[in-house]
Amino acid sequence: MFFTSLLALASFQTAPVAEPETLITVTVQKLPVAYKQAPVVRLEFNGNGAVIKCDVEKPSGSMGIDKVACQQALQVTLEAKDNVPPAPRSAIIAFTAEAPKP
Numbered sequence: 001m002f003f004t005s006l007l008a009l010a011s012f013q014t015a016p017v018a019e020p021e022t023l024i025t026v027t028v029q030k031l032p033v034a035y036k037q038a039p040v041v042r043l044e045f046n047g048n049g050a051v052i053k054c055d056v057e058k059p060s061g062s063m064g065i066d067k068v069a070c071q072q073a074l075q076v077t078l079e080a081k082d083n084v085p086p087a088p089r090s091a092i093i094a095f096t097a098e099a100p101k102p
Contacts, residue, residue: 023091026072036061038094039069045088048079057090070091071074 020040043051054070064093073093078086 018089020092022094024072025028025078025094025096026068027096027098028045028068029098032062032064034062035065035095038092039066040090040092041069041073042051042090043055043076043088045078045080045085047080047085049078049086058096065095069095 022038023043037058037060039060042053042055042057044053046052051074054073056066056070059066060069064067070093073091080086
């Protein structure tokens, strides 16, 4: 009976969730030493498609970069139809360092 229960449980597992897409890329003079990866943020939108809430889901390793990621994400507006907010989503906010000046 236990084996049957495990088989039944396995059949109810959902498909893996797709990786979030890069929403924007921010260029900075220099990335902090603590920076390990592009942060993933969770965004919520209003009826005009503007971001109204940003939470860091997967930090970059740098609190400063994570803060800037949400500041930049709050400037994004997606298309909203009939005043219906876009669905909440996760997004990558990519960061790149400027090339050193010669």
